[in-house]
Amino acid sequence: MLEIRDLKVRYGGITAVDGISLTVNDHEAVSLIGANGAGKTTTLHAISSLLKIASGKIFFDGVDITSLPADKIVQMGIVQVPEGRQVFTKLSVEDNLKMGAYLERDKAKIKANMEFGMNLFPIIRERRKQTAGTLSGGEQQMLAICRALMTSPKLLLLDEPSMGLSPLMTQEVFKVLRTLNEQGTTIFLIEQNAYEALEFTDRAYIMESGRITLEGRSADLLNDERVRDAYLGGDV
């Protein structure tokens, strides 16, 4: 579904992403794991076309999307849940969801999608008249996911969904992501929380200073010595 070939991104003199290649297949859940500053978010931004890439190609369903602008990427069915949620804090929860459906013109579909999201996260239904800024971090994360689902994306990109959430909240968010994945949404996720990410996904890539150093089935990586030492804090 998604294929990245030899992607390079530079900020002035430094290379943030240094020639990475990865694939995400239909209906898969794939994670990209790495420490702070490894280039994960940059990779995600490159896919969403929020920044200019230096070289490399990105394909989606066999179509070259490398040079498409951000809005066209969303139209193709790739939607990102950005780091730090980035909900519209001054708007109500409902308006946030409507904003997520910006490209969707079919009213019935918008309504159906909104119902779908609110069924996934019942708390969002409770809060729907509230201003998004008054929600807790976990609720905002749920709202951000709901908002991303408003255009029925084929591929959902998530940037550190567990960041700043309590363990309980994290569990809940991942539970919903699993449901989504089982229902057919392809998920590409980047995380520092390696354990959660590996538990949840089918395959994973490990990223270090702009390069992919390791890849494989998540279950295997979970037992890999190197991964255990570097990302899982030894014995888990």
Added chain:
Amino acid sequence: MTLTYFLTMLISGLRLGSVYALIAVGYAMVYGILRLINFAHGDIMTLGVYFMIALMISLGLPFWATMIISVILSIAVGLIMERCAYRPLRSAAEETVLISSLAVSTILQNLMTMIWTAQRMPVKLPAWLSVANRIGPFTIKTISFVTFGVTAAALIILTIIIRKTRIGVAMRACSENRKAAMLMGININRVIMFTFAVGSALAALAGFMMSGDYGTVYPTLGFTPSLKAFCAAVIGGIGSLGGSVLGAFIIGIAEMLFAGLVPTNLTNYRDAFVFAAMIVILLFRPNGIFGKQEGGRS
């Protein structure tokens, strides 16, 4: 001082305020989305007036036609300006874009000087606009009514656009969180172009009202009024359109009352008074009267 005199001043203030409101809204919209003080905004206003005069003299078109064509031309200039001087600087620091807008302002002013010279040019409006109507004890020119009407209509249409239309929704999203808006599939270039188009159209309208009242136009006409309109937007709280409109009326009325009420040897301090008032208000309300706390640079 009589009540009539006071009320006459108040009415002048309202007229001035509505001109400022048209300019201030344009400033506030652009600022909301780009965090840019577009110094060239006032020059678009002047340019609109020059377009109108040129069309009237050279083509002899009817008044309404010249107004519409010159609004369209002003929009075109606004869009060219955005494309050439601001879009390439989308990711630059705020100050850098500010300088770019100063440079654009210089270019526009000098172009106007080059084409129409620095001399004041008379603005001849149709006679019916300058008719003085006696209403009770007051004498009010028709153009004042037109100014109120145009401002009210423009602001109502703008509110509807922002509240109800897709592009309006996109504008609100962009001004709150540009990155998130992009991730929603909003084409921000289109939103920004639309914002500049609306701002330029309003500026041109304000130019007609202002010059119609003064009766002349010169290349730097727009600079001081637009700076004051910006003060108005700042006083109101520049993030909110309603705030900037209210700020514009506060400034307009305060300015006229100041000019009318202080001893004559102080009336020359009119402009200084407006700017000093702005500094004082910022001292107590650093984000304007209706502005919300802003997260600084993003």
Added chain:
Amino acid sequence: MSPLKFKDVPVLRFIAFIVIPLVILILAAGAPKSYITSLIVTIGMYSLLCASLNLVNGFSGMFSMGHAAFMCIGAYMTSFFTVAPNVLAAHCPGLPNFMIHTSLPYPIALILGGLAAAVVSLVIAFPVVRTKGHYLSVATLALIVIVGAVVDNEEQFTYGSRGLTGIPAQSTVWPVWIVLIVCLFIMYRLVHSAYGRGLKAMRDDPTAAQTLGINLVSKKLSIFAFSAFFAGVGGGLYAHYLTTISSAAFSFTRSFAIVEISIIGGMGSLSGSFLGAIFYTIVPSLLQNLENGMVLFGTRLPQLFGLANIIMAAFIIILIIFRRQGLMGNSEIILDTYFRKSTYTALFKKGEWAKIPRYFADIPVRISAWSASRKKLRMEKKAP
């Protein structure tokens, strides 16, 4: 840190060893003297004004646009002490007696002008520095209007918009450049002192600076005052160059010109102010020929007033699109090896005389290579 000496300040060395000899060469070349000298004087004044603006805009994280207001205060205050008493008594009867009757030497009058600007700046900076970002820029613009209105209307002090006349033409090449060099030296030391490091910490991360015990308000107020002092001195120089001043000489346009020079040169650089001033002075004066309808390929071009301004403004837009940090960014010209005696003694000893000109020939290369490395540093800071 041992006290800085004259020879340790790179920008001064640059001026002392490269620019001044060049200037003398040009003067000696027999060009029309008045034209060239006025260019040199203008470059000196603009360098000073721009460097003083950079103290605030480049080193403190605030963006002021109100420099003309402080220039104006400095210009009038300096002139009050240099204009002949009989002229002052006739034109500005409202001034206190001691001001009318005291004539001070030019340098002392300049210092008083700077002090007056600094004092006034402290009064107005108090509300202004509390505002943030763009609000501050507009508030400083407002200062120009306010100061201008006072100058225009308080005729008994300033002779109003008719302008204060009879200012002695004392801003010739050497006074201006000596003042410039002294001021640059002081500013350079200021920026490279503990105080200056605190300033840069505040610019780069105000919150972090606060946690280090830096008082943001006092820092902002003080740098504002320092900047205003030098702007006042610059204004004084400018007044004695024009010999007649009114508020029109200190309008928005003047402020914008200084801001533009600062952008061309690079906001965080004192040497940049200098390069920017050279550029901003020389290029428009060359473009002026275009405006007056020069003869090109046998046809006389029409007179196009304002063309020079348009070209300059367009150039500035192009410059900031392709080189946002200006010519110098945050860096200073360092030409260490040129000024080390050992460089030359070594060459002498080896008898390689011929290498010396070659050594100087690659100055531009060195400057650009070095500012490229600074650019890299800057970008690294920007990356997430």
